[in-house]
Amino acid sequence: MQFKINIHQMKYFFEPLNLSDPLYIMFSSGTTGKPKCIVHSNGGVLLKHLVEMGLHANAKTGSKVFYFTTCGWMMWNWLVSGLLLKSTIYLYDGSPFFPNPEILWEFVDSEKINFMGVSAKYIDALSKENINIIDKYKLKNLESIGSTGSPLIHESFDYIYSYIKKDVSVASLSGGTDIVGCFIGGNPMSVVRRGEIQGPILGMDVHVYDDNAKSLKNKKGELVCVNSFPSMPLYFWKDNNNEKYHDAYFNKYKNVWCHGDYILKTENNGFIIFGRSDATLNPGGVRIGTAEIYRQVEQIEEVLEGLVVGQIWKGDSRVILFVRLNENSNLTKELIDQIKTKIKTGASPRHVPAKIVAVQDIPRTKSGKIAELAVRDIIHDKQINNITALANPECLDEYKNIKELNT
Numbered sequence: 092m093q094f095k096i097n098i099h100q101m102k103y104f105f106e107p108l109n110l111s112d113p114l115y116i117m118f119s120s121g122t123t124g125k126p127k128c129i130v131h132s133n134g135g136v137l138l139k140h141l142v143e144m145g146l147h148a149n150a151k152t153g154s155k156v157f158y159f160t161t162c163g164w165m166m167w168n169w170l171v172s173g174l175l176l177k178s179t180i181y182l183y184d185g186s187p188f189f190p191n192p193e194i195l196w197e198f199v200d201s202e203k204i205n206f207m208g209v210s211a212k213y214i215d216a217l218s219k220e221n222i223n224i225i226d227k228y229k230l231k232n233l234e235s236i237g238s239t240g241s242p243l244i245h246e247s248f249d250y251i252y253s254y255i256k257k258d259v260s261v262a263s264l265s266g267g268t269d270i271v272g273c274f275i276g277g278n279p280m281s282v283v284r285r286g287e288i289q290g291p292i293l294g295m296d297v298h299v300y301d302d303n304a305k306s307l308k309n310k311k312g313e314l315v316c317v318n319s320f321p322s323m324p325l326y327f328w329k330d331n332n333n334e335k336y337h338d339a340y341f342n343k344y345k346n347v348w349c350h351g352d353y354i355l356k357t358e359n360n361g362f363i364i365f366g367r368s369d370a371t372l373n374p375g376g377v378r379i380g381t382a383e384i385y386r387q388v389e390q391i392e393e394v395l396e397g398l399v400v401g402q403i404w405k406g407d408s409r410v411i412l413f414v415r416l417n418e419n420s421n422l423t424k425e426l427i428d429q430i431k432t433k434i435k436t437g438a439s440p441r442h443v444p445a446k447i448v449a450v451q452d453i454p455r456t457k458s459g460k461i462a463e464l465a466v467r468d469i470i471h472d473k474q475i476n477n478i479t480a481l482a483n484p485e486c487l488d489e490y491k492n493i494k495e496l497n498t
Contacts, residue, residue, distance in 0.1 A: 108133055108134075109134070110132060110133065110134025110135065110137075111132050111134060111135075111325065112132065112133055112134075113130050113131070113132065113133070113325060114131050114132055114133035114136055115130075115131060115168075116128055116129065116130050116131075116328055117129045117131060117165060117168070117268045117271060118268070119267070119268045119269065120164075120268065120456040120457070120458045120460050120480060121456050121457075121462075121477035121479075121480020121481070125476050125477055125480070126477070126479075126480050127268075127269070127327055127335070127339060128327055128328035128329070128330075129268060129269060129324045129327060129328075130324060130325045130326050130327065130328055131271055131322065131324055131325065132322075132325050134321070135321040135322040135323065136168075136172070136271050136272075136321075136322055137172075137175070138321040138322070139270070139271065139272045139320070139321050139322035140169060140172035140175065140271075140272065141172070141175060141176070142292065142293050142294060143169070143272050143273060143276070143292060144156070144169070144172055144173055144175070144176055144178070145176050146278065146293060147262070147273075147276055147277060147278045147279075147292060147293070148206050148235060148237065148262075149205075149206070149234060149235065149279045150173050150176045150178045150205075150206060151176055151177075151178065152176065152177040152178070153177070153178070153179075154173070154176070154178040154179070154205045154206065155178065155179045155181065155202060155203060155204045155205050155206070155232070156170065156173045156178050156179070156180050156181070156204075156205065156206045156208075157180075157181035157182070157183070157198070157199065157202070157204045157206065157207050157208065158170045158180075158181075158182055158183075158207075158208035158209075158237075159182075159183045159187055159195060159207075159208065159209045159210070159213065160182060160183075160184065160208070161184050161457075161458065162182070162184060163457060163458065164458040164459075165267070165268040165271055166208060166239065167182065168271055169271065169272065170182060170208075181198075181202060181204065183195060183198065187209075187213055188216075192217065192220055192222050193222065193224065193227065193228075195207075195209070196224050196227075196228050196230070196255075197228070199228075199230060199233060200228040200229065200230055203231070203232040204232060204233055205232055205233065205234050205235070206233075206234065206235045206237065207233060207235070207236050207237070208236075208237040208238075208239070209236065209237070209238055210238065210239065210240035210241070210459060211238045211239070211240055211241045211242060211243040211244070211247060211263070212240060212241060212396070212459065214238060214243065214247045214250065214251065215244070215247055215389055215396075217250070217254075218246070218247060218250040218254075219389075219392070219395070222254070223254050224254055224255045224256075225253070225254050225255055225256060225257070230255075230256050230259075233256060233259055234259065234260060234279065235259065235260040235261075235262055235277070235279065236251060236255070236256075236259055236260070236261055236262065237262045237263075237264055237276075237277070238261070238262070238263050238264065239263070239264040239265070239266075239273075240458075240459060240460060241382070241460065241461070242263070242265075242363075242364045242365070242366070242382045242385075242386075243261070243263040243286075244286065244382070244385070244386040244389065245285050245286035245386065246386070246389075246390060248261055248283075248285045248286060249285070260277060260279050260283060261277065261283050262276055262277020262278070262283075262289070263276070263277065263287075263288045263289075264276040264277065264288070265288060265314075265352065265362075265364055266292075267350070269324065269339075269340070269350070270320070270322045270323065270324075271322050272292070272322055273292050273295075274291065274292060274295050274297050274314060274316060274350060275288045275289075275290060275291050275292060275295070275297055275314075275362050276288060276289065276290075276292050277289045278290070284357075284359055284361055286363060287357055287359065287361035287362065287363055288361055288362040288363070288364070289361055290360055290361060290362070294320055294321070295316055295320055296316055296317045296318040296320075297314065297315070297316055297362075298315050298316075298317055298356075299311075299312040299313065299314065299315070299354055299355065299356045299362075300312050300313045300315045300344060300347070300349070301313075304344050304347070307355075307356065308356050308357075308358070309355065309356070309357065309358060310355065311353060311354065311355045311365060311378070311380070312353075312354065312355075313343065313344075313349050313350075313351075313352070313353070313354070313368060314349075314350045314351075314352040314353075314354040314362075314364075315344060315347050315348060315349050315350065316347070316348040316350070317347050317348075323348070324336065327339075351367055351368045351369060352364055352366075352367060352368060353365045353366050353367065353368045353371050353378070353380045364380075364382060365379075365380020365381070365382045365383055366380040366381035366382040366383075367381070367463070369464065370400070370463040370464060370467070371401075372399070372400075372401040372408065372410050373401060373408045374401070374407065374408050374409055374410055374441055374445075375407065375441065377441050379410070379441065379442055381399050381463060383438050383442060384397070384399045384410070384412065384434060384438065384442055384444075385397055385399070386437070386438075387433045387434045387437040387438055387442075388412070388414065388430060388433070388434070390433065390437075391429065391430060391433060392417075393416050393417060393420035393426055394414050394415070394416060394417075394420075394430070395414075395415045395416060395417055396414075396415050396453060396461075397412055397413060397414045397415070397453075398412075398413045398450075398453045398454075398461055398463060398466060399411065399412045399413070399444065399463070400413075400463055400466050400467040400470065401467065402445075402446075402467075402470055402471070402496060403471065404445070409444075409445035409446070410442070410443070410444040410445055411444060411445065411446050411448065411470070411496065412430070412444035412446070412447045412448070413447075413448050413449075413450045413453065413466070413490075414430070414447060414448070414449055414450070415449075415450055415451070415452065415453055416449055421449075422447065422448075422449035427447050430444075430447055431443050431444070431447070446495050446496060448493060448495055448496075450486075450489050450490070451486070451489060452483060452486035452489070453486070454466060454481050454483055454484065454486050454487055455481065455482055455483065456477075456480050456481060456482060457480060457481070457482045459482075462477065462480075462481055464477070465477060465478070465481065465487060466487070466490050469487055469490045469491060470490060470493070470496055475487070
């Protein structure tokens with residue numbers, strides 16, 4: 092059976108909406124528990140994305156904006172908004188290493204892309220494979236590389252400028268599904284500093300707070316936004332009296348949005364993120380961000396990636412590091428000593444794990460984020476609240492009843 096539709100005879104009806112009318116529901120990734128069902132407004136998202144794409148990403152009529160993402164992640168919603176600026180948008184959903192490790196750069200080069208968005212883990216993977224892009228692709232039209240999903244470590248900045256392109260703006264971005272955008276990020280007018288996110292997004296009154304709601308500089312604390320902004324959620328779906336909404340963002344500081352990132356504001360008014368607040372480690376009562384350990388571990392050739400959690404042990408907390416090694420490596424005593432030495436010298440003695448355990452796989456959400464809290468719960472024999480949000484929940488069996496964690 093065939094149907095023919097004459098689009099010229101179709102009638103379209105346009106109905107005006109209020110800025111605060113619902114646009115869509117976004118489901119959070121599940122890194123901090125069960126995914127939240129977040130209802131966003133059409134006007135708030137529109138204004139937020141016009142600022143981020145039109146100013147911070149420098150998108151405009153004729154620009155070509157590309158993101159390596161799935162259609163289930165908020166970056167897809169962000170990317171679609173490029174059409175508001177009459178930009179051409181491109182999306183790649185699949186393995187960035189098939190059929191070869193340079194496939195994304197072939198695409199960027201051939202399509203003359205202006206803005207390319209990727210994950211920090213992708214940049215790290217390229218670096219570990221020693222992929223040299225700069226000698227093979229000119230990337231003449233590429234102005235900016237946006238990185239999100241996790242903190243972009245200092246060494247990844249070095250890799251981009253040495254092996255991808257020298258005259259490109261590196262914009263490390265941080266925000267989330269909660270606001271369908273960013274709190275802090277890059278902009279094409281400011282200096283890029285190694286290891287730093289350049290500054291707040293326009294209209295975002297971002298501070299770093301200590302436990303007493305005092306604004307900090309050059310000290311680690313909580314990422315907060317002290318004034319309202321357009322893309323704050325309208326509400327959570329079926330959230331009676333907005334209780335879950337309040338508990339998610341306003342429970343720590345009165346009338347101040349606390350996002351749950353452990354962060355530092357630098358002398359340059361840039362920012363460095365050290366991981367999720369609820370995943371920070373507290374050995375001996377000293378607070379440590381997980382990203383501080385990942386940065387050291389990821390520089391070791393034998394280690395593909397790591398996952399670090401805190402284990403309650405004899406009335407205190409000790410650091411446990413799980414590592415996924417490349418196929419030609421084993422977790423020997425020599426490699427354990429090398430990892431510990433690297434962490435001790437690159438971070439501090441307090442960062443050194445009490446135990447290092449080799450695993451075959453690391454659990455992650457469907458948007459690719461490492462699920463630290465799921466592992467922390469499982470080694471403490473607790474129920475995992477975000478199991479349905481994981482892309483590979485079967486790998487959690489490997490983390491049960493590990494003998495090394497009983498001594």
